[in-house]
Amino acid sequence: MPRPARRPSAGPPRARPCPARRGSASAVLSPYRLWRRWKSRLLWCWRSIAVFWLGLARALAQPRPRPRPRTKPLPRSAAGPEPPQPGAARQAAARRAGRCPGQKSGSAVPPARVEKPPLEQLYRQGPLLGSGGCGSVYSGTRLADGAPVAIKRVSRERISEWARLRNGALVPLELALLWMVSRPGFRGVVRLLDWFEVPEGFALVMERPQRCQDLWYFLHQRRFLTEPVARGLFRQVLEAVRHCSSRGVLHRDIKAQNVLVDLATGEAKLIDFGCGAILQDTIYTRMSGTPEYSPPEWILFGCYHGQPATIWSLGILLYELVCGHLPFHTKEDIVRGQLVFPPRVSQECQHLIRWCLSMDPTHRPCLEDLFEHSWLQEPCLAQETAEMHP
Template sequence: MGKRLGKGGFGSVYVGVRKADGKEVAIKRAERNHHDKYISIPGETQNLPLEVALMKMVSRPPRCENVVQLLEWFETSRSFILVLELPNPCMDLHRFCKQNNLRRLAEPVAQKVIRQVVQAAQHCHVRGVFHRDIKPGNILINPDTLEVKLIDFGCGELLKNEPYSDYSGTCFYCPPEWHLHKKYSAAPAVIWSLGIVLFELVCGKLPFKSKEKIVDGNLRFVSGLSHECCSLIMWCLKRQPECRPTFEEILNHRWLK
């Protein structure tokens, strides 16, 4: 184990080196508690910690290059230890946008980034996984190539058709239906969070900073954005969940073409 990369409510993440081949990895150590959820995944009988199970589901081949891969995991009496792919070089997208006072990304850069994030979210859904916390802090980017990877499934859940009645993601990215009805469906909630991320990338700030403003849904764009970019953001941030686009419709939108 090497230096610590980050610390949060979940535990800590460290740089590590795999002895077998010298591969650099990330080691995530999550504290155990009596609320931990265990599930079994299709094709296996073993009960796994929820985050481990979700990561195994998205890491099975054919894998998506835009989702970080689970390499190994271990369980001790006090914690779970996940050994994860570690791109090099990389930083989280929030830091990337803030470096050199950049704050907001040029549209061609934002296009390349958000296309990959949408592909990562779509891959999760195809695999039956609801990430539930898509935000710049959970997206790694290679500053040289602009390749991105979605990380941190600690707030995730199995995908289901029924509405969810609990929310464990970041409040600034949650959809208005949660505040209005205390229920939300997975796909429209993810599309909403993708719209928030895209707004943040091209405007350099969050569109809404309170639940009242999330419900109101009034968007104020910075000057200079293309009409196509604004139209995609407004589509993703429709108040009515059923009016938001699908993953395919985002990827086929004229702004991303």
């Protein structure tokens, strides 16, 4: 009888390599081939980086278009993005475009009269009084009656913000703001008497007292001011700031150099609205003015509200008047907020300054709180001429 076939011994079956395993086994490369592969990948990466930087260099080398000046909306007037066109070309463009938005209502600044003579026929320009980032100011004389004036010339290249008139013309925002706060019944702000569009830009004609000094020069001739004199001048600056706020204007550069003192009458006038803006309830993300007067919220967060920042600058101004120097000189000093007073400064004056220079903007007073402070209720000597001379 035939013997049965022997069964294979039990055990795990032999694993046959699957196609993937066979492929991976066969894909084992020699060191030479691995080096070739990584070399090609590195070359591809370096080529991509070189193409990127070459394209960036070509883009930076090309001349960039000049940014259009920003415009600020004015009460009852329309804003426009285009820069002003010279003379008749702008008027023709306005006629072709028809009525611009906001033309039905009144404008904050009256348009220049076409029949008005040029600047040289109405005013005689004198020597330079001072210059800054916004323009140069010259002494002048009105030829009609010999009245002293100040002529500020603003170059068109220096104008960063514009305002549109109802006839479609664009003027510097400074001109519009100055006209908004210039009222015959209020003497705390320098009045804008006239303005002209000249080939290089604009000329602003303002009033100029006969015998006057800016408050910085007036202060440093005396090293510091007594509290009665400082109280009278500071109260006038507060009146000017309140007037500007009522007209919807934020000055943004309140400092001793921008306060003009009439030596004959003791009157103080707020000048130079080149850093000003339209007053708004929302935050500002652009700072204009003097760094030593910047509030801490601008340094820490890059934004600020108009009224608390104004109160901060008023506190800096009052400290400078009674102490003879600025309280802070660097950003670190401002953020630290440490104040040191000489013994001659009264406790009430120190309290007012510390209140204005509160690190938290919500803890600072408003303008009406300042007027009601006990230190400002005391008598002042700003109107006495004898106190106005060193």
